[in-house]
Amino acid sequence: MTRPGGEPANPLRRYGVSLGVAVLAGGIAGAVAAGFGSNGATGAAIVAAATAVAITVGLWSCSVWWRGLDEAAQEAHKWAWWWGSTFGLAIGSVALFSLVFAAGDGLSGEPKDLLLGGAALVAGVQTVGYGVAWAVWWLKRR
Amino acid sequence: MNNRLKVLRAGRDWSQADLAAALGVSRQTVNALETGRYDPSLPLAFKIARVFEQPIESIFSDAGA
Numbered sequence: 001m002t003r004p005g006g007e008p009a010n011p012l013r014r015y016g017v018s019l020g021v022a023v024l025a026g027g028i029a030g031a032v033a034a035g036f037g038s039n040g041a042t043g044a045a046i047v048a049a050a051t052a053v054a055i056t057v058g059l060w061s062c063s064v065w066w067r068g069l070d071e072a073a074q075e076a077h078k079w080a081w082w083w084g085s086t087f088g089l090a091i092g093s094v095a096l097f098s099l100v101f102a103a104g105d106g107l108s109g110e111p112k113d114l115l116l117g118g119a120a121l122v123a124g125v126q127t128v129g130y131g132v133a134w135a136v137w138w139l140k141r142r
Numbered sequence: 143m144n145n146r147l148k149v150l151r152a153g154r155d156w157s158q159a160d161l162a163a164a165l166g167v168s169r170q171t172v173n174a175l176e177t178g179r180y181d182p183s184l185p186l187a188f189k190i191a192r193v194f195e196q197p198i199e200s201i202f203s204d205a206g207a
Contacts, residue, residue: 011168070167072180141174 011069018065022058029054072141080134088129092122145202148176150194164193178205 032050036043066074096118100107107114151161158176162169165186174180175190182190191198 070171071183071186072171072174073168075180138170138174141170141177141179 084133092125
């Protein structure tokens with residue numbers, strides 16, 4: 001049997017490393033926010049800097065991972081980004097507004113907690129939508 | 143778009159993983175190509191043609207033609 005040469009790179013390993021780097025950067029930024037977030041303007045500047053560094057590292061890690069994907073895998077992610085994230089954003093926004101107005105006076109807490117909670121809700125639903133759309137893309141092409 | 147990838151691969155006794163390695167794509171991508179549910183870009187189509195040493199038009203055909 002004639003076998004073509006070359007060993008395919010392990011995409012799961014690359015994905016794991018990329019995800020690990022992003023999670024580590026986010027964790028460090030979170031720890032910085034927890035440690036310095038209450039220190040007034042200086043704390044806010046430190047948190048902003050730490051978050052910017054974490055996001056830069058995360059994006060760099062994602063770009064390395066992205067360049068290693070083949071074209072079909074990239075297409076699946078682009079499709080998932082558009083359809084999954086768009087529907088996720090729509091559903092998450094409806095959920096957020098419904099929750100805010102349904103809760104009425106029952107919604108209490110620190111303003112920053114409420115703000116971050118709302119952002120996390122929408123981002124979480126977007127992520128779920130992305131994952132579902134990505135899985136649908138591949139399932140349709142099995 | 144229709145293609146003869148599966149026939150050509152079988153003729154060389156290659157697995158999907160073998161062809162994926164030759165093309166630098168994943169096995170899932172080769173499967174999606176073979177089932178006709180994913181159309182390759184022009185660069186990938188040319189690469190496939192080079193791997194099988196055949197012109198593109200003998201591998202891919204327009205389903206609507």
